[in-house]
Amino acid sequence: MPVSAIVMLIFGCVVLYGGLIFCLRRAIKSSRRSERR
């Protein structure tokens, strides 16, 4: 597979799955914080 295709694959994964994991972590942290309160 060409390098440019691999670069776009990594770009897509970082934006979509990286972004999703970041947002999910934030949501979990916030729900834990409100549970503690």
Add this chain to the structure above:
Amino acid sequence: MEERERWGSRAGFVMASIGAAIGLGNVWRFPYICYANGGGAFLIPYFVALLTAGIPLMILEFALGRKTQTGAPSAFFQVTKGSEWIGWLSLFAVMLIFLYYPTIMAWSVNYAVYSATLKWGADTQHFFHNQFLQLSGGPEILGGIRWPVLAGLAVVWIAIYLCLFKGVKAVGKVVMWTVTIPWVILIIMVVRGLTLPGALDGLKFYLTPDFSVLLKPNVWLAAYGQVFFTLSLAMGTLIVYSSYLPKKSDISNNAYITSLANCGTSFFAGFAVFSTLGYLAQSMGVGVPEVTQSGFGLAFVTYPMVIQLLPFWAPFFGVLFFIMLLTLGIDSAFSQVEPFVAGFIDKWYFSKKWVLPSVCTFGFLVGVLFTTRGGFYWLDIVDYFTCTFGLCLVGFLECVTIGYIYKARKIREYVNEVSEFRIGKWWDVMIMIVTPAILGISFVWELVKLIQHGYGGYPRWISFIGVGIIALIIVLSFVLMKIKGKEE
């Protein structure tokens, strides 16, 4: 009036919103659009569209539902009395969709059964058009009902009713399965696809970027169109789902999670689709572009062909594929029915016990049209006019009403009071300028194309009927607005 229902948990709400957004289009539309619009380079306009139109509009709909605690018509009524019709218009647009969408699922029910014996044989195109649908000569010839499709339609409508009749708490539990199962099956399909010979050739076509397309306006319009339709925006679904949220619930982060999960599914589905297309092309000794299709052609012609050629466990993968389509479709289908039902309950306080079965029966009875031998054409026509003109118009009106009449700033301040992520003034710009401008351009672009060439090679009178349907739902929206509700 019955007390408003509530989600059992935040996860239930997020999963339901993801389930509403993820549908058949994620599997059969996105991979093809990506391939046809510059491969990997398409990801750039796609992400731009997601950030500038998809997520802002989703935040708007979540905020509107959460703030007003009602379905779309009453939510717009609370924004400004005269805009209630926009809420009704979104519900009529979604009604048109839930009239034909279950028919596609009915095909999947039949194909899941056929998969056990690979009934379609070697010529899958002939089987789908001539044996299964038994297509008539055109939309003007209905040609009688196809009973297997009608039976499938009854199964689908019963399933929709069962998912909804116990209320949103039960929906929250159902979606835990209907969102997870397709993902598990997708993972199996991707692993299977990648282990087939020729898979990398397929992926090369899917991902290799052609950056020259970034200068073409139609590629950007395709990206905005894809983002807009894939997120279930302008259908009233997200407004009614967020209206079941308890008071102190997050808005912006829920919108980010829903959008990214939906688009992540589309991207992942591309690996399942293009790896198997690579295998199909190699088996047939042709190039990947020659076997690449989207929509019904991909699901009911190309994929069965791939399944037929699999070296082992072909029926198993066939059943798995169509179960995936069914589970992908069912949560989108009931998310289309729910806002329509809620619209009547919120305005006239009707009992859900009566409204839900009435809407399901109505949906089934009108859906019979699409189970006829000419139904395939009508499905295609209603889909085109509803998505291209109906939803586009609703999205445009939503942005203008909230952005200029209610003021985007007020919604932004409200979102920032309750959310985990603050949104800046950029959001006002997106809602007031970027999104309505793109939707407006897209609407005019498609209208000009329709006037010049008609649609899909159908006779001219079809265009008049399509435009007539959109005009009719606008009139009906005004009529319902004028009928007084219980609280007025």
